[in-house]
Amino acid sequence: MLTNREELAALRHACENARAQEKKRILVCTGTGCLASGSMEIYNKFVELMKEKNIDCSVELKKDPHSPDVRVVKGGCPGFCELGPLVRLEPQGWLYIKVKVSDCEEIIDRTIVSGELVERLAFKKDGVVYAEKDSIPFYQKQKRVVFEHCGDIDSDSIEEYISVGGYRAFEKALFDMTGDEIVAEISKSNLRGRGGGGFPTGKKWEQVRRQKDPQKYIVCNGDEGDPGAFMDRSVMEDDPHRMLEGMMIAGVACGADTGYIYVRAEYPVAVRKLRHAIEEARELGLLGKNILGTDFSFDIYISRGAGAFVCGEGSALTASIEGKRGFPRVKPPRTTEHGLFDNPTVLNNVETYANVAQIINRGADWYLGIGPSNSPGTKAFALTGNIKNTGLIEVPMGTTLREVIFDIGGGMRGDGEFKAVQIGGPSGACLTKEHLDLPLDFDTLKKVGAMIGSGGLVVMDSNTCMVEVARFFMHFTQNESCGKCVPCREGTKRMLEILERIVAGEGRDGDIELLLELADTISSTALCGLGKSAPNPVVSTIKNFREEYEAHIYEKRCPAGTCQKLKRIVIDPGLCRGCSKCARQCPVGAISGKIKEPFSIDLTKCIRCGSCIATCAFNAIKEG
Amino acid sequence: MNQQLDYAVVDGILAKHGSSHQAIIAILQDIQEVYHYLPQKAFPYLADKMDMSEARIYSVATFYENFSLEPKGKYIIKVCDGTACHVRRSAPILERIRSELGLSEDQKTTDDLSFTVETVACLGACGLAPAVMINDKVHPSMTPDKASALINELKETLKNAD
Numbered sequence: 164m165l166t167n168r169e170e171l172a173a174l175r176h177a178c179e180n181a182r183a184q185e186k187k188r189i190l191v192c193t194g195t196g197c198l199a200s201g202s203m204e205i206y207n208k209f210v211e212l213m214k215e216k217n218i219d220c221s222v223e224l225k226k227d228p229h230s231p232d233v234r235v236v237k238g239g240c241p242g243f244c245e246l247g248p249l250v251r252l253e254p255q256g257w258l259y260i261k262v263k264v265s266d267c268e269e270i271i272d273r274t275i276v277s278g279e280l281v282e283r284l285a286f287k288k289d290g291v292v293y294a295e296k297d298s299i300p301f302y303q304k305q306k307r308v309v310f311e312h313c314g315d316i317d318s319d320s321i322e323e324y325i326s327v328g329g330y331r332a333f334e335k336a337l338f339d340m341t342g343d344e345i346v347a348e349i350s351k352s353n354l355r356g357r358g359g360g361g362f363p364t365g366k367k368w369e370q371v372r373r374q375k376d377p378q379k380y381i382v383c384n385g386d387e388g389d390p391g392a393f394m395d396r397s398v399m400e401d402d403p404h405r406m407l408e409g410m411m412i413a414g415v416a417c418g419a420d421t422g423y424i425y426v427r428a429e430y431p432v433a434v435r436k437l438r439h440a441i442e443e444a445r446e447l448g449l450l451g452k453n454i455l456g457t458d459f460s461f462d463i464y465i466s467r468g469a470g471a472f473v474c475g476e477g478s479a480l481t482a483s484i485e486g487k488r489g490f491p492r493v494k495p496p497r498t499t500e501h502g503l504f505d506n507p508t509v510l511n512n513v514e515t516y517a518n519v520a521q522i523i524n525r526g527a528d529w530y531l532g533i534g535p536s537n538s539p540g541t542k543a544f545a546l547t548g549n550i551k552n553t554g555l556i557e558v559p560m561g562t563t564l565r566e567v568i569f570d571i572g573g574g575m576r577g578d579g580e581f582k583a584v585q586i587g588g589p590s591g592a593c594l595t596k597e598h599l600d601l602p603l604d605f606d607t608l609k610k611v612g613a614m615i616g617s618g619g620l621v622v623m624d625s626n627t628c629m630v631e632v633a634r635f636f637m638h639f640t641q642n643e644s645c646g647k648c649v650p651c652r653e654g655t656k657r658m659l660e661i662l663e664r665i666v667a668g669e670g671r672d673g674d675i676e677l678l679l680e681l682a683d684t685i686s687s688t689a690l691c692g693l694g695k696s697a698p699n700p701v702v703s704t705i706k707n708f709r710e711e712y713e714a715h716i717y718e719k720r721c722p723a724g725t726c727q728k729l730k731r732i733v734i735d736p737g738l739c740r741g742c743s744k745c746a747r748q749c750p751v752g753a754i755s756g757k758i759k760e761p762f763s764i765d766l767t768k769c770i771r772c773g774s775c776i777a778t779c780a781f782n783a784i785k786e787g
Numbered sequence: 788m789n790q791q792l793d794y795a796v797v798d799g800i801l802a803k804h805g806s807s808h809q810a811i812i813a814i815l816q817d818i819q820e821v822y823h824y825l826p827q828k829a830f831p832y833l834a835d836k837m838d839m840s841e842a843r844i845y846s847v848a849t850f851y852e853n854f855s856l857e858p859k860g861k862y863i864i865k866v867c868d869g870t871a872c873h874v875r876r877s878a879p880i881l882e883r884i885r886s887e888l889g890l891s892e893d894q895k896t897t898d899d900l901s902f903t904v905e906t907v908a909c910l911g912a913c914g915l916a917p918a919v920m921i922n923d924k925v926h927p928s929m930t931p932d933k934a935s936a937l938i939n940e941l942k943e944t945l946k947n948a949d
Contacts, residue, residue, distance in 0.1 A: 196914050199925035244914025390869030393911035428816075428853050429910055431923050469812055469851030472908065486811040488850040547871035547913035554914045585870060619913075621870045635873055639908060645850075 164448040167456040168338055178326035181224050187233045187275060188253035194240030194400055195432050197247035205248055208267040209235045224322045233275055239401020241314030242555035243301055258296035259284035301552050304570050308541045309517045310557045313401040318436055321443040324404040332523035336412045345416035346372055352527035353539050358384055358512030359616040361605035367509060370499040371417045374507035379419035381410050382503055382510045384480055385426040388472040389588030391619035394543035395513035397555050399433035403440035409516030412523060413509050414461040422463040425480050428470055437465055472643035476691045477510050490647045491691035514543055534560030538604035548622035549576050561602040568622060579624025587616025589636045590696030592703035612703055628723035629708040630715050634662040636700040651694030654685040667728045670716030730771045730786050736761035738783035745775035792828040796821055806837040811847055815854060823859040860896045860903035862941055865920040869909030872917040880917055883931035887938045901945055
């Protein structure tokens with residue numbers, strides 16, 4: 164238990180020393196992605212093998228002087244999830260990909276004992292071997308501020324976090340700065356809310372700081388519900404202390420003594436790691452009463468979500484923490500005045516808090532030096548879909564889509580051509596080829612009707628049907644609509660019905676106009692952000708791919724060939740030998756013809772079951 | 788599946804969280820963890836112990852997607868249909884799993900209470916799409932065939948446990 168500033172400094176010194184003494188480190192990624200690919204088995208195997216081979220190895224950072232030959236660490240996620248399980252080797256900085264349990268022995272014998280590279284496990288592209296993690300093209304254009312420690316430190320160890328400068332910013336905020344100074348520094352840095360809206364964080368803190376209420380709250384929104392986004396999950400799992408530190412600094416700045424982290428139920432690993440991190444901080448006395456001998460008291464609690472997307476909205480989130488249904492309410496009053504339990508509340512997103520410590524440590528000017536001045540800093544994106552390198556990336560704001568998709572993402576997967584990228588999840592929009600050179604920042608995207616949102620980037624190729632994508636998002640929002648206000652509850656349902664009709668080949672003349680009219684009404688009258696932005700995916704796909712809608716409605720044709728009900732099955736007369744096997748197989752008698760002459764399909768009878776395709780010995784039947 | 792509610796279990800959960808109204812979601816989550824659903828008898832009991840109206844508890848239980856008032860299977864299979872999984876074709880996987888277990892959109896749990904199949908909007912494992920979560924374990928890069936193999940494995944495990 165630390166009781167004053169000097170003790171924290173002494174502990175930091177000891178932790179830094181212990182880290183410096185380590186000769187070699189094996190970091191096994193234990194993020195959700197790599198865990199699913201079996202990284203825990205690999206970690207255990209390493210520990211077991213070290214024991215067997217009698218190599219002096221430790222698995223935790225010890226404060227007392229001890230210099231093991233090797234340390235095996237459950238590290239966080241370096242972001243390249245697709246190639247997991249990932250294993251990093253220090254001091255070389257090598258990254259091994261797709262490691263199997265059977266590779267562990269070779270890694271120890273060759274890399275740990277003899278310092279050789281196991282080339283087969285390194286990343287390769289176009290015949291070039293990229294041994295060092297930082298040399299891999301996926302990482303080269305990235306700038307990691309929020310993910311700085313992800314993959315480098317043991318996420319289960321507060322000592323490890325302290326050894327890389329952790330809680331230094333909190334110490335500075337607590338002892339060397341006044342609340343006003345902290346708020347001024349954050350305001351100056353122009354840090355904007357990473358949850359999607361981009362509201363200036365400093366302004367929010369200032370509003371809460373001004374309130375006279377004795378009880379204030381610091382709340383973290385970890386309800387990352389957008390399908391296709393998982394940046395916040397990674398921060399919570401891999402660098403939980405950094406987030407806690409951000410919240411604690413907010414507590415000092417605003418004069419709050421209680422924090423809540425609202426985490427969605429689908430992230431069990433994040434909940435476990437955060438709980439552990441809070442326990443560790445309490446044990447050291449960094450959370451609790453009279454922290455480090457000052458009169459500042461602060462503690463953090465976890466609220467686990469129960470599966471309601473709308474709880475990502477501020478007032479619904481606070482209602483959920485209060486143990487109520489997650490209904491949003493009319494604003495104003497703002498959360499900063501009447502938030503959790505009706506008290507002034509700072510509500511920020513995970514990534515926003517994760518930026519705070521760095522800004523306090525290095526100063527606002529350093530932060531302003533990254534990216535454009537109206538949206539400084541970096542932004543984390545989850546890069547997924549039909550792209551070669553999927554994973555988590557972090558780039559300076561203002562990086563173009565082209566750099567993200569083609570340089571970092573490595574271009575399209577398979578032979579499909581780039582068609583669109585969906586940004587911002589169910590509240591966002593689709594960007595197309597013409598937007599590829601657009602810088603990614605809050606204001607530029609707003610101008611083209613899109614938003615950064617939480618940062619999900621789902622890349623789609625020419626085999627993706629945009630009407631179906633719109634239907635997919637509308638289905639999602641409709642399902643998640645809380646039902647409180649009519650425009651969202653009824654409006655999204657009507658929009659979904661129309662979209663379902665269109666993809667089923669029953670679209671009517673006037674449907675597009677009706678969709679746009681409904682969209683306009685919902686956006687202007689819905690109560691909360693979820694409803695207001697629900698029509699965005701539809702509006703943007705109509706704007707950019709109107710011809711696809713028209714093909715579905717008027718020609719009953721799906722240009723991408725994915726809508727099941729609009730599929731046409733055709734027999735290639737050049738390949739058909741007229742054997743009649745398909746006609747006998749067809750359950751509805753849609754195929755007919757003369758033996759030894761090409762057969763044909765009556766599309767009015769065809770149910771598109773595909774059994775004729777499976778049965779044809781000459782590959783003469785295709786979907787088209 | 789135990790249809791009886793063990794009040795001692797509920798008392799234990801109440802003792803852990805306290806009976807302030809704020810704790811209701813956490814309490815319901817813990818009860819569901821034990822029974823895999825919320826047994827009806829829990830509602831009047833909680834209402835009495837927590838001095839809350841039964842309607843209020845019921846309103847919370849029905850609002851959140853994670854709570855189930857119907858018994859669920861031993862293995863809860865969540866097929867991710869988030870954007871990333873969707874564009875990498877998660878639909879055929881769901882179809883295959885349902886057909887392996889004889890389930891449908893309307894019937895989500897097998898009659899012997901072994902399996903429940905649901906869809907989930909996003910597991911946050913988009914880098915490994917399409918993904919399926921069985922109880923708390925995420926299975927990456929699924930295909931319909933891999934899903935069949937997984938189901939058969941689980942059926943085997945169940946058989947051996949009997």
